[in-house]
Structure formats: structure tokens, C-alpha cells
Amino acid sequence: MSDNSNSTPIATTRANPASITCILPSYNEAENLPVVIPKAYEYLLQFGSEIEFLVVDDGSRDNTVEVAQQLAEQYPVSLVKFSRNFGKEAALSAGIDHANGEVVIIMDADGQHPLNVISEFIEHWRNGYDMVYGVRDCRQNESAAKRYFTKWYYRILNKIADIDIHPDAGDFRLMSRNVVLALRDLPERSRMMKGLYAWVGFKSQPVYFHVDERLSGMTTFGLKQLSSLALTGLTAFSSVPLRVWMVVGAVTSGISFLYGLGIIFKTLFFGVDTPGWPTIAASIFFLGGIQLLSIGVLGEYLARVFSEVKKRPLYIVEQHQKHDAEAQQPTPAESE
Numbered sequence: 001m002s003d004n005s006n007s008t009p010i011a012t013t014r015a016n017p018a019s020i021t022c023i024l025p026s027y028n029e030a031e032n033l034p035v036v037i038p039k040a041y042e043y044l045l046q047f048g049s050e051i052e053f054l055v056v057d058d059g060s061r062d063n064t065v066e067v068a069q070q071l072a073e074q075y076p077v078s079l080v081k082f083s084r085n086f087g088k089e090a091a092l093s094a095g096i097d098h099a100n101g102e103v104v105i106i107m108d109a110d111g112q113h114p115l116n117v118i119s120e121f122i123e124h125w126r127n128g129y130d131m132v133y134g135v136r137d138c139r140q141n142e143s144a145a146k147r148y149f150t151k152w153y154y155r156i157l158n159k160i161a162d163i164d165i166h167p168d169a170g171d172f173r174l175m176s177r178n179v180v181l182a183l184r185d186l187p188e189r190s191r192m193m194k195g196l197y198a199w200v201g202f203k204s205q206p207v208y209f210h211v212d213e214r215l216s217g218m219t220t221f222g223l224k225q226l227s228s229l230a231l232t233g234l235t236a237f238s239s240v241p242l243r244v245w246m247v248v249g250a251v252t253s254g255i256s257f258l259y260g261l262g263i264i265f266k267t268l269f270f271g272v273d274t275p276g277w278p279t280i281a282a283s284i285f286f287l288g289g290i291q292l293l294s295i296g297v298l299g300e301y302l303a304r305v306f307s308e309v310k311k312r313p314l315y316i317v318e319q320h321q322k323h324d325a326e327a328q329q330p331t332p333a334e335s336e
Contacts, residue, residue: 013126013128014125014126014127014128015126016047016048016122016126017047017101017102017103017122017125018048018050018102019048019050019052019100019101019102019103020044020047020048020050020051020052020102020104020105021052021053021054021100021101021103021104021105022040022044022051022052022053022054022104022105022106023054023056023092023095023096023099023105023106023107024036024053024055024056024095024107024109025056025058025088025091025092025095025106025108025109025171026055026056026057026058026060026068026091026109027057027058027059027060027064027088027091028060028061028062028064029060029064029109029110030060030063030064030066030067032109032110032111033055033064033067033068033071033109034071036109037053037071037075038075039115040053040107040115041053041075043115043116043118044118046119047119050101051076052076052077052078052099052100052101052323053071053075053076054078054079054080054095054098054099055077055079055080055109056080056082056091056092056094056095056098057079057080057081057082058082058085058086058088058090058091059082059083059084059085059086065079065081069321072321076323077323078098078320078322078323079319079320079321080094080095080317080319080320081317081318081320081321082315082317082318083316083317083318084316086314086316088171089191089192089193090191090314091315092106092171093183093314093315094314094315094317096180096183097184098320101177102176102177103122103175103176104174104175104176104177104179105118105121105173105174105175106171106172106173106175107171107172108171108172111212111213112211112212112213113134113172113209113212114209117134117207117209118174120132120207121134121173121174121207122174124174124205124207125174125176128203129203129204129205130176130178130202130203131175131176131179131197131202131203131204131205132173132204132205132206132207133166133169133170133173133174133197133204133205133206133207134169134170134172134173134206134207134208134209135166135168135169135170135206135207135208135209136168136169136208136210136211137168137208137210150167151167154166154167160240160241161240163195163198163199164198165194165195165198166206169194169206170194171193172209176202179200179202182200182202183196183197186200189308189311189312189314190304190307190308241297242297242298242301244297245290245293245294245297245298248290248294249290249294252290256287
């Protein structure tokens with residue numbers, strides 16, 4: 001995403017937001033929600049009294065839903081429960097679809113996103129920015145292989161796509177109502193939300209922060225999910241992989257043509273040597289591999305098209321429980 005920190009300063013035109021919706025995508029977060037929501041509620045009260053926590057349960061296998069319902073008796077908690085696990089990108093999309101606040105904040109339900117960063121988010125929003133996104137200040141707790149892959153993946157993606165995504169930016173961010181409405185208008189089913197945040201544009205500002213440790217539990221976003229998301233990013237925001245294989249095919253055809261002319265010339269003027277079967281076999285395997293690889297790239301794009309034309313919903317809501325906005329919300333003293 002574009003770093004607009006060096007752009008012309010924007011005059012302060014906004015007071016505190018009239019309402020704040022905090023989206024908490026949740027998968028097996030029953031132990032963390034009772035800690036995160038009370039602390040976040042008490043912290044957010046300094047920016048306004050109309051606050052909503054939108055818990056999006058992504059098919060949890062523990063009692064996340066029951067915990068969210070219990071918290072709703074004391075805190076302004078709304079619940080969107082999926083019929084099964086649809087993935088984090090779908091959970092984020094559902095949160096955006098159901099968020100009603102003037103300002104929408106996305107944060108993890110595991111306690112890794114520090115609350116004090118939100119004050120910087122709000123300050124930049126007051127100064128006219130529509131999107132303020134958190135950027136990790138270090139990745140030392142990740143493996144060297146993951147850091148290397150992340151660095152080069154985003155370097156390549158930003159070169160071939162018409163968007164600019166910060167490699168260390170995540171889902172921890174603040175969005176104005178304009179951004180939320182723009183994201184709702186995007187119909188695609190194969191989603192990489194980091195790319196969509198960048199695609200919609202608007203005035204954006206990064207805020208650097210240090211990621212805290214998870215309160216409890218283990219992350220379920222592993223190598224398989226990361227690989228799938230990376231592939232979605234490449235195919236959703238660029239057609240360069242398709243064009244690359246057109247160029248490879250053209251170059252290979254040119255080399256083959258020149259090689260054929262060389263064989264004809266050698267045969268006409270020097271006769272026929274012993275047939276070079278190893279060369280022929282190697283050429284066949286090489287060209288066959290290129291063909292299969294190019295067909296695979298084409299098939300990946302075709303699979304995305306197939307997924308889109310079916311027009312299946314991105315997610316299915318089994319239960320939507322909205323908090324009563326007229327009910328009295330607890331004071332900071334009551335939330336301790």
C-alpha cells in the first residue's frame with residue numbers, strides 16, 4: 001500500500017468519530033475474547049461512547065460463539081457466525097459487510113495487536129486520512145525462510161501489479177466509512193484483502209508497531225494458507241504470469257527455429273553425423289516441461305474464472321446477533 005507519509009499535510013477537519021466498530025475475526029478464540037474485549041472497550045471509550053465489537057466466528061471448534069454471547073450481556077458485542085470455516089479473508093469481508101461505525105478498526109482477537117497504536121490511528125484519521133494501517137517493525141520471531149519469501153514475494157508483486165503493498169503491513173488498520181463502502185462494492189470471491197485495501201486507494205498512512213505475543217493458543221494460519229493467499233495475490237492483481245509464458249514460448253520457438261536452420265545447414269554441407277539421441281531427448285523433456293508449466297499457469301487463471309462465474313457467496317451466515325444499541329453500555333469502572 002502506498003506510503004503517503006511524505007505527502008502534503010492534511011488539515012485537521014475531524015473530531016472524534018461518532019461511532020466505532022471493531023472487527024474481531026475469530027477462530028477458536030474462546031480464551032482470548034474475554035481478555036481482549038474488556039480491555040479494548042475501556043480503551044476505546046476515550047474516543048467516543050458508541051462502540052461496537054463485531055465478532056466474526058469463522059467456524060470455530062471451541063465455544064467461541066458461547067463466549068461472545070456471554071460477553072454481549074455486558075459489552076456491546078455483535079456476532080456473525082459462519083455455517084463453517086470459510087477462511088480469514090472471508091471473515092474480514094463479513095466484518096466489513098456488517099460494520100456500521102463511522103470508523104472501522106480491524107484487529108486480531110488473540111491480543112497481538114497493541115491497543116495504544118489505535119490512538120495513532122485515530123489521530124491520523126482526524127487529520128484527514130481514510131485508511132491508517134499497522135506495519136510490523138520487525139519479523140525476528142519468524143523463520144529466515146519466511147522472511148526471505150515475504151520480502152521477495154511482495155517485491156515481485158509490487159513490480160507486476162498496479163498496486164503497492166507494504167510487505168510488513170497486515171490486517172490491523174483503521175478505515176473510514178468511505179473505504180468500507182468501497183470494499184463492499186468489490187464482488188470477487190478469490191480474495192487477498194491486503195491487495196484490496198491497496199486497490200481501493202484513498203489517503204493512507206502507515207503506523208509502525210511491535211507485535212505482542214498471543215495471549216493463548218496457536219495460530220492456524222500455516223504454510224498451506226499462506227501459499228494459497230500468495231497465489232491469489234499474483235493471479236488477482238496481475239496478468240503478467242500469463243504474458244511471461246507467451247514470451248517464453250516465443251523465445252523457445254525462435255531458438256528452435258534457429259537450431260533447425262543450423263541442422264539443415266550442417267546436413268547440406270557436411271553430411272549427417274551420428275544421431276544425437278541425448279540432445280533430442282533433453283530437448284523433448286525441456287519443451288514438454290515448459291508446455292506443462294504454461295498450461296498450469298493458464299489453468300490457475302481459468303480456475304479463478306470458474307470460481308467467479310459460479311457466483312457462490314463468499315460466506316454463509318448461520319447466525320447474526322446484533323447488540324442492542326439502545327442498551328446501556330458499561331462504564332469503565334464496570335468493565336474492570
